[in-house]
Amino acid sequence: MPTKRTLIVVGYGNMAKAILTQNTYIFTHYEVFISGRHSEKIDAFIQECGLEQKAKVLEIHNREIPIENSDVLLCVKPKGLESFVFVGRANCVYSVLAGISITEMSLRIQASTYIRLMPNIAAYVKKSATAVYIEPRDSKNSVDLESIKALVDSFGKAVIVDNESLINASIATSGSxxxxxxxxxxxxxxxxxxxxxxxxxxxxxxxxxxxxxxxxxxxxxxxxxxxxxxxxxxxxxxxxxxxxxxxxxxxxxxxxxxxxxxxxxxxxxxx
Ligand SMILES: NC(=O)c1ccc[n+]([C@@H]2O[C@H](COP(=O)([O-])OP(=O)(O)OC[C@H]3O[C@@H](n4cnc5c(N)ncnc54)[C@H](OP(=O)(O)O)[C@@H]3O)[C@@H](O)[C@H]2O)c1
CATH class of the missing domain: 1.10.3730.10 (ProC C-terminal domain-like)
Incomplete structure (x- = not known):
């Protein structure tokens, strides 16, 4: 069994719950940490989603979240990005934040690859229709397209788009x-x-x-x-x-x- 990668999920609202609940792929391939502003809410989230044996709480101090060599899944409200200081450089940052561009994101969080997602609430039943835009920022390492797609397919079906603006366009077909x-x-x-x-x-x-x-x-x-x-x-x-x-x-x-x-x-x- 290859070693698991680390996935830090930031946020514990509906979208995080929809993606993580009964997600066999994520918990097989990743060691999962949940983070956010209120650690007591994370405990409740872990219980509600039945993740007691699967996910750990990542306590944060001085708003700092260490992300070096990890993958990060941002599931907070769009303005929530400003509540944290991300320390280090992530491998992949997956963001479901509506309206936050990769340019804006990259000012607050460093990563080798940025991935914007527009899932829908059918992620709860692992049937989300999810538009995906991938932007590599590291010319040395090639993008692991297969594992990005596998992660998104774990809660539905990924449809890869080649222009960031099409993430918003997919609100018409699937987001809303x-x-x-x-x-x-x-x-x-x-x-x-x-x-x-x-x-x-x-x-x-x-x-x-x-x-x-x-x-x-x-x-x-x-x-x-x-x-x-x-x-x-x-x-x-x-x-x-x-x-x-x-x-x-x-x-x-x-x-x-x-x-x-x-x-x-x-x-x-x-x-
Ligand atoms: N729901 C959908 O169908 C859907 C579809 C596509 C994309 N999205 C995107 O998914 C993201 C989360 O939506 P949701 O439906 O999961 O919302 P939600 O259930 O209201 O959860 C919001 C999460 O954001 C955190 N948060 C809110 N304000 C924050 C702040 N100022 N700083 C730090 N954290 C903050 C909340 O934690 P605390 O307030 O307790 O800190 C909570 O963890 C949004 O960015 C949205 O654009 C949602």
Whole structure:
């Protein structure tokens, strides 16, 4: 068994929890330390995530986190980066911080490779759709692309992008879109109740529809799927005609665009 690398996770909120809970890959390949402003909160986090035998608390003094020869996973709020002094140079810094560029990050934390991630909350079930941008800063050592991808794939699927700006763009497709889909699910549940189904019946039918849809989407384009279930003059096309008249597709694109713009604004606002 090769020696484990060290992974320092900074932050113990929802995203850290989603990534680490039941993550076999990370705990097989890394010795994991959790760090952050409040060590008593880290203990609670370790218990909540069931990591008592797997992760250790990294106590910090004078706001200093030693990172030499370690990998670091930043999971704090964007302004949280300023709360710490990172001592030494990390191998890889993985950051989920929305709106914090690698240029900004590199002013506070030194690393051979910077990796920006835009995961989504499906990391909890190891199904996050995660855009990944990798920027090497060390010309001597080549980037270990395989292990970067393996780490990100450990909580879902990594989609590598070749331009940092596309990390924000992925807020449209995946970062925020689960909430948009939740709104659609809620509308369909309401519609079922409106038509006479009970709440539990409507919820069960919508959940199963989403599950079936997700599976079919793996092999079929949405467009092909739409036509496959729209018979001429039939029920589905009658409903689709209303959605087109009401501009649902345009509204969804506008909403996604607004979410990306908001990330850009937050990135520019004083931290
Ligand atoms: N949730 C998502 O779906 C999602 C998706 C993509 C990216 N992200 C990114 O993930 C990061 C964490 O989000 P989250 O959902 O996990 O938030 P969260 O549950 O609110 O957790 C925030 C974490 O940041 C720490 N923190 C907050 N303010 C801080 C400060 N000023 N200095 C140091 N630490 C501070 C908190 O600890 P204390 O306040 O106790 O110190 C906590 O550990 C954010 O940067 C966000 O942009 C989240």
């Amino acid at each position: 879109s689960i909430a948009f889909l939740a709104l659609i699910a809620e509308s369909l549940i309401d519609a079922g109740i409106y038509e006479g189904l009970t709440y539990p019946q409507s919820v069960a039918l919508v959940k199963q529809t989403f599950e079936g849809f997700a599976d079919i989407l793996q092999d079929k384009d949405p467009n092909a799927l739409k036509y496959a279930i729209s018979s001429p003059g039939g029920t589905t096309i009658a409903g689709l005609a209303i959605l087109e008249q009401e501009g649902v597709k345009g509204a969804m694109m506008k909403a996604a665009h607004q979410a990306v713009q908001r990330a850009l604004e937050l990135g520019k606002s004083p931290k």
